[in-house]
Amino acid sequence: MKWTFYFLSVSVMICMALIGLNGQDTENQLIVPSRVFDGQTVHEGWAVLVEKGKIKALGPLAQLVIPNPVKRINLPGTTLLPGLIEGHSHLLLHPYNETSWNDQVLVESEAERVVRATIHARKTIEAGFTTVRDLGSEGAGYADVGVKQAIEKGIIPGPRMLVAGPAIVATGSYGPKGFAPHVDVPQGADEADGHDNLIKVVREQMGKGADVVKVYADYRWGLRGEARATFSLEELQLMVKTAASSGRSVVAHAGTAEGMRRAILAGVVSIEHGDAGTPEVFKLMAEKGVALCPTLAAGDAILQYRGWRKGVDPDPERIVQKRQSFRQALDAGVIIVAGGDVGVFTHGDNARELEMMVDYGMKPVDVLKAATSVNARVFGLEGQLGAIRPGLLADLIVVDGKPDLNISDLRNIRLVMKEGTIVIEK
Numbered sequence: 001m002k003w004t005f006y007f008l009s010v011s012v013m014i015c016m017a018l019i020g021l022n023g024q025d026t027e028n029q030l031i032v033p034s035r036v037f038d039g040q041t042v043h044e045g046w047a048v049l050v051e052k053g054k055i056k057a058l059g060p061l062a063q064l065v066i067p068n069p070v071k072r073i074n075l076p077g078t079t080l081l082p083g084l085i086e087g088h089s090h091l092l093l094h095p096y097n098e099t100s101w102n103d104q105v106l107v108e109s110e111a112e113r114v115v116r117a118t119i120h121a122r123k124t125i126e127a128g129f130t131t132v133r134d135l136g137s138e139g140a141g142y143a144d145v146g147v148k149q150a151i152e153k154g155i156i157p158g159p160r161m162l163v164a165g166p167a168i169v170a171t172g173s174y175g176p177k178g179f180a181p182h183v184d185v186p187q188g189a190d191e192a193d194g195h196d197n198l199i200k201v202v203r204e205q206m207g208k209g210a211d212v213v214k215v216y217a218d219y220r221w222g223l224r225g226e227a228r229a230t231f232s233l234e235e236l237q238l239m240v241k242t243a244a245s246s247g248r249s250v251v252a253h254a255g256t257a258e259g260m261r262r263a264i265l266a267g268v269v270s271i272e273h274g275d276a277g278t279p280e281v282f283k284l285m286a287e288k289g290v291a292l293c294p295t296l297a298a299g300d301a302i303l304q305y306r307g308w309r310k311g312v313d314p315d316p317e318r319i320v321q322k323r324q325s326f327r328q329a330l331d332a333g334v335i336i337v338a339g340g341d342v343g344v345f346t347h348g349d350n351a352r353e354l355e356m357m358v359d360y361g362m363k364p365v366d367v368l369k370a371a372t373s374v375n376a377r378v379f380g381l382e383g384q385l386g387a388i389r390p391g392l393l394a395d396l397i398v399v400d401g402k403p404d405l406n407i408s409d410l411r412n413i414r415l416v417m418k419e420g421t422i423v424i425e426k
Contacts, residue, residue, distance in 0.1 A: 028070040029420065032061060033080040033398055039373035039387030042365070042404050048080060050394040053420035058388055073425075075398050078414055081368065082386055083130030083395030085375035086159070086350050087293050087339025088272055091117040091124070091132070091147060092140045095345055097305040102176040105139035105188045113140050117147050121158025123348030128397040128410060130418045131160040133339065133379055135214050135251060135272065136167040139188040145209035157423060160395075162379060165210040166190040167253070168201060168239065170230035173221040189216070198235055202242040212379075213243045215268075217252040218259030227276075229259040236266035249380065251293075257281050264290045269378060270337060275299070275318070277325045282332035291335040291378045294326055296356040298341035326360045336362070337378050338371040351410045364407040394420040 029050040036046040036058060049056040049064055057064055092113050093104060104113070124132060137144045148161035167189040179185050192201040202213055217236065222228040231239075240250045244267075252263035255275040263271060264284050270291040271277075277285075277292075285292060303316055315323075329336065340353030357367045376386020384393050396417040401409030416423040 028056070028067045029394075030064075030066055030070050030072045031075065031080055031396065031398065031415070031417075032072065033075045033078040035079045035402070036388060037079055037081045037365075037368060037372075037404060038389065039082050039376075040369065042079070042402075046080075048388060048396065050396070050417070050420050053394055055388055055390055055392050055394050055396075057390055073415070075414055078398045078400055079402055079404070079409070080388070080396060080398045081403070082372040082376075082388055083397055083416070083418065084128050084350070084371045084410070085338070085379070085381070085386060086124065086129045086132040086342060087270075087337045087371075087375050087379070088295055088341050089124070089132040089134045089339070089347075089350075090136060090138055090341070090343030091120045091134055091161075091347065092137050092143055093343030094120070094347070095305075095343075096302065101138070101188075102178070105176055106186065110140050110143055114143050114147065117143070118150070118156045118158070120343070120347035121147065121151060121156060123346075124342075124350065125157060125159045125416060125418065126413070126424050127348045127350050128399070128413050128416055129159055129350050130395040130397070130416065130423075131162070131375075131381070131385060133162045133212065133375075135164045135212070136189065137163075137165055138343075139166075139186065141166065142208050142210075148209075160385075160418070162211040163209065164212050164214040164251075165205050165208060167214040167216060168192050168198075168205070169216045169219065173219045173230045174216065193235070195238060198238050199242050202239050206243070206246050206248060210248070212248060213239060213250045214272075215239055215250060215252050215263075217254040217263040217268075218256045219253075227256050227259070229256060229262060231262070233262045233265055236262055236268070240267040260285075264288050272339070272341075273298075274329065275322055275325060277329060279328050279332065282325075282329045282334050285329070286333045286335075289335065291337045291374075292329050293337045293339040294322075294329070294357070294360075295339060295341040295353070296322065296326065296360060297353040298344040300356065301345040323360055330361055335374065335378065336366075336370050337375050338367065339375075351408070354407050354410060358407045365404040367407055368404055394418075 032047045036043045047061040048058045142165050144163040150156050151158040169189040171191045218229045249269040251270045252268040253272045254260040254263050255273045257278050260281050272293045373386045376382045398415040400412035403409040415425045
């Protein structure tokens with residue numbers, strides 16, 4: 001009987017150890033920075049108590065009821081924030097100055113792209129971005145669903161993922177391009193048109209694991225290669241309605257005023273890019289509550305790949321226009337979410353977009369809100385993430401400095417925690 005009790009005790013201890021390795025840290029954790037940004041406001045002298053992967057309490061240190069035992073993490077001179085949320089990522093892409101988009105879709109094997117994505121995922125979370133909205137596998141099918149599942153199972157480190165699978169494009173509009181008409185070229189997205197086909201493709205994507213549906217409301221397929229609207233308003237409305245029946249939202253790549261207008265009226269949750277938006281279009285966005293994900297860093301990076309010497313040469317027209325349209329969106333009161341189109345530029349350098357949002361006219365504290373509480377609300381994660389309050393998941397980061405005053409302090413990572421488990425600590 002004694003030996004039976006002994007072996008049972010050992011088994012229980014082993015199980016508890018395995019839970020500790022594969023799930024949340026089992027002990028209570030008290031994080032004591034100098035200040036806490038809770039998703040809305042900065043509080044000096046506050047601390048945060050974490051229990052079983054969730055936020056248990058926060059407030060002035062002297063007022064917290066601290067359990068015993070507790071692991072205390074003292075980080076003087078730092079700011080604690082909710083884990084950052086990347087609003088527009090492509091973990092299966094890498095910068096175009098390394099390999100062109102065409103060659104990534106047509107030449108690189110899916111195995112290579114998934115291996116790259118595992119590295120990109122680790123770099124992303126180590127940069128403090130504990131959640132990403134990954135908007136398109138760009139020719140890699142549903143490999144993004146597989147990467148998401150590998151992270152969820154603990155096989156590889158990485159952020160929580162909302163994935164889109166292949167984007168939906170109008171037939172003939174997307175790429176790769178530049179091939180003779182008789183060549184059947186694999187597409188970087190799902191082509192679909194018309195009532196029955198659009199319903200089928202949206203449902204198929206949801207069935208294969210897409211959390212969000214991405215459509216291209218316009219693309220560079222005009223008579224002279226200019227961007228033009230693709231889907232009709234009715235087609236876009238049909239996709240939104242079909243996705244909504246399963247609780248999913250639709251986001252739209254749109255850079256032209258007409259493409260944006262149709263997508264807004266169709267009921268998408270966000271417009272991605274919005275380069276050529278007008279005051280009238282941004283007014284409509286504000287009225288309808290449609291968010292803008294400006295992806296400032298993507299165009300900035302592409303122009304530098306093409307030879308623009310930023311800070312030396314005059315700003316190209318595309319940059320001048322982007323600054324103007326972003327300012328118009330701010331003036332119209334459009335909801336701004338934070339997302340850089342990461343993959344066009346280096347994964348792990350996600351803060352580049354946030355720095356540019358400040359450079360283009362937003363206050364640092366508003367950018368912090370965009371990357372936390374606003375992103376969480378727009379992406380349907382408000383009850384789980386994006387803020388520091390009791391009951392939410394303990395996705396937390398700690399940085400040296402005061403990012404509400406100097407946004408670049410987000411690069412000074414001291415600690416990253418995902419659901420109570422410390423990912424990186426310096």
